[in-house]
Amino acid sequence: MRATSPAQYAAFELGAVPPVEQLRDGVWSIPNPMPGQSNGLTSTLCYLIEGGDGALHLIDPGLGHDAGYDAVADGIARTGHAVSELASIVVTHLHTDHLGLAARLRAESGASLVLHRREQWAIDHADELGxxxxxxxxxxxxxxxxxxxxxxxxxxxAGHPVAPIRADVLVDGGGELPIAGRRLRVVDTPGHTPGSMSLVDDESELVFTGDALLPTIHPGIGLGGTVSNPVGDYLRSLRTLEEHDDYEACPGHEFRFTEVASRCRTTGEHQLRRSxxxxxxxxxxxxxxxxxxxxxxxxxxxxxxxxxxxxxxxxxxxxxxxxxxxxxxxxxxxxxxxxxxxxx
Known part of the structure; x- marks a missing residue:
């Protein structure tokens, strides 16, 4: 595993919030702060994507607090855009540190909220799945x-609360996000939560992993209710992500990295050691x-x-x-x- 963003890695080592960064043409990383976290995480990494028609799409907006809104709105402004230009808000999984700001941004911009079909089901049945x-x-x-x-x-x-919300667009593994001029594939990566998904941009060689794969933390599993066995689900998800070894991983926290297959094997071994x-x-x-x-x-x-x-x-x-x-x-x-x- 090799860090690909010196600025994000430096912030990680200092326990600081990283800066807004441009990854590719029309693709930026924007942090939403996570104050007071006992796990050492300083922020959720949101990703802003500009479609070929100029519309904006935001992946994992982060926590819904006022400071988070200000940070995301300011981050979008730094790219030369505005919240009002958002056409969709895509969320990789149901935890509030990824989904919490979605409702406010949707209300202000009129953007569509996109979730995996299985994750919407898990949100709707949260009381039964716990x-x-x-x-x-x-x-x-x-x-x-x-x-x-x-x-x-x-x-x-306690731990990872579920945010009750209804998506406007439901997607499934193997499908693509409706972003003009770009092909972002939806990849099923359950285990952390029942319907966790990753997003793959083959042209830019980017894979947005949410919390399915992180550079230093071994994500918890079964943190959104269980439908099948989260251990088996997660190990299979890591095998799927291994196929994108040459891509740059854009995780939900910490910093971007490459050598995806190696990190998948290390993360999988952590779970297998417990098994x-x-x-x-x-x-x-x-x-x-x-x-x-x-x-x-x-x-x-x-x-x-x-x-x-x-x-x-x-x-x-x-x-x-x-x-x-x-x-x-x-x-x-x-x-x-x-x-x-x-x-x-």
Whole structure:
């Protein structure tokens, strides 16, 4: 993985918001600040594209706060354009740090909002797709009595809230965005969320990855409800993105980069390492609960130090990987020795 924007990389190292940059003719990167993030992210990277007819199209507008609006509007002005010229707002996935500003920009410009069809479905069914944390689930996970109140107190919206919204245009993998004079292909890259998509500009050799692939962070998975197993979905998405190794990756955060295939393999290995850990623990203790399995896995902070949302996330991740290694899909990615017995 090699950074391709010295200015974005310098801002990343300083923990600062990067500047507006022009990537290609008619293509710019515009940051929307993310203040106070515990994960170290400083901004969402939005991408402004000018069509052959002069109309503007914005990918992932970012958070909907006033400072974010001002930053995006100012960024568009720096390119010699205005918010009123927006013809479409394209969002790669349902998280508010990508979708939050869309409604305000749509109202001001009359632009069409574009989402993947499966992501709109996930937004509409957010209450059904989430995993309700209740006493029954805590029983199933084997959570000790003294830790239950702590987990039950975690708000259901913690982590990655879903922004309720209705798109004007729904797209599917294999289709193209309606941008005059350009061909931006829609590529299915689920796993981070159920309908996450990436966008490929073959002529400019750019791939807009949203949060499906980032240069330093390993994106979380299943963060928008689960339809199928997010682990298997995500690993297949990385294989799809590997095909664009010669392209410049334009991610939703941090900085642009090349050597996409290498980054995909590193990111996939991060997920498979957790799956192998779970598989090995299941072989040693077939009857172990999710809590017991999670306590045997490697966590950066150490399992004993995990609290509140982070503990809940660790248990949910363990369940996802357990479901994966017990599924037929594991055979695609894990050697027989590292896969747990498949559930009947």
């Amino acid at each position: 995993t309700p944390l209740d006493a029954q689930l805590l029983d199933e996970w084997g959570v000790p009595a003294e830790r239950r109140a702590e987990l039950l107190a975690v708000p259901s919206t 192998r850990e779970v598989a090995a623990a299941v072989v040693d203790s077939p009857e172990a609960t999710v809590w017991q399995l999670a306590s045997r896995l490697h966590w950066t902070a150490g399992f004993a130090q995990l609290r509140d949302f982070y503990l809940r996330s660790a248990l949910a991740q363990t369940q996802m990987h357990l479901d994966f290694v017990r599924s037929p899909a594991a055979a695609e990615f894990l050697t027989p020795a590292s896969a747990a017995p498949v559930d009947a």
